[in-house]
Amino acid sequence: MADSNETLLFCLPFAGGSSYSYRDFQRHANDSVRIAALDLPGRGRRFSDPLLTNLHDMADDVFEQIRSRLHSPYAIYGHSMGACIGYLLIKRIIRERCPLPRHFFVSSRQSPSVQGKEKNWHLLPRADFLDIVKRFEGISTEVIENQELMALFEPVLRADFQALSSYRYEKSAPFDIPITVMRGSDENVGRADALRWQEETTQTISFLEFKGGHFFIFRHAAHIIEIFSRGVLMPSDTPAYATGR
Numbered sequence: 001m002a003d004s005n006e007t008l009l010f011c012l013p014f015a016g017g018s019s020y021s022y023r024d025f026q027r028h029a030n031d032s033v034r035i036a037a038l039d040l041p042g043r044g045r046r047f048s049d050p051l052l053t054n055l056h057d058m059a060d061d062v063f064e065q066i067r068s069r070l071h072s073p074y075a076i077y078g079h080s081m082g083a084c085i086g087y088l089l090i091k092r093i094i095r096e097r098c099p100l101p102r103h104f105f106v107s108s109r110q111s112p113s114v115q116g117k118e119k120n121w122h123l124l125p126r127a128d129f130l131d132i133v134k135r136f137e138g139i140s141t142e143v144i145e146n147q148e149l150m151a152l153f154e155p156v157l158r159a160d161f162q163a164l165s166s167y168r169y170e171k172s173a174p175f176d177i178p179i180t181v182m183r184g185s186d187e188n189v190g191r192a193d194a195l196r197w198q199e200e201t202t203q204t205i206s207f208l209e210f211k212g213g214h215f216f217i218f219r220h221a222a223h224i225i226e227i228f229s230r231g232v233l234m235p236s237d238t239p240a241y242a243t244g245r
Helices: 019-028 055-069 081-095 126-136 147-166 191-200 221-233
Strands: 007-012 033-037 074-079 104-107 179-184 206-210 241-243
Touching: 007 019, 007 055, 007 081, 007 221, 019 033, 019 221, 033 221, 055 081, 055 147, 074 081, 074 221, 081 104, 081 147, 104 221, 126 147, 179 191, 179 221, 191 206, 206 221
Parallel strands: 007 033, 007 074, 074 104, 104 179, 179 206, 206 241
Antiparallel strands: none
């Protein structure tokens, strides 16, 4: 259980990611934020569980993992696919009348109202599929060229891309939760599409841009932990628009 001065930050996996993906965040964590990195079925500590291929099912899985911990102060963070899961998770939390998160942090993902670019990537032949994976720089060339390792990663990535490809946005009332949106200056998530997260909350969103590509978060882990801390302690002091270091 988190102490009175600590906020649990539930970190949701990006496509192909797991709880282990947030080890850099763990190293930089401070007294105000405790990183609680979660695993979906088929990865990390749940490697033997069947993979999910639907974002709603993923959000429901996460909800069942955290529902008993929602009476402690908490926030939610999702990178890329994790941002989509986080959005649907908050909708589930609202439906279940559970305590709301102090803050919702998203990175490297356009608003859920903007159609994603992952259309049928999961159906591509292997060579074309691996070209897509290389483009995002989320898996090292050494891993991609290692057939045994890719035999483990490829099914997870295809399942995640299938989930993103099949998602259809349904407009609903915005929630009353502060949102901080972060993007890399060199990634393919456009500023305008990222700013459309404003449609999903009644509060003014915070927007920050960092140097780097889709996985800028690892390059700026210490700074991002500072942003998490400010967001959960003093959400009204977070700048509406800013540029990351």
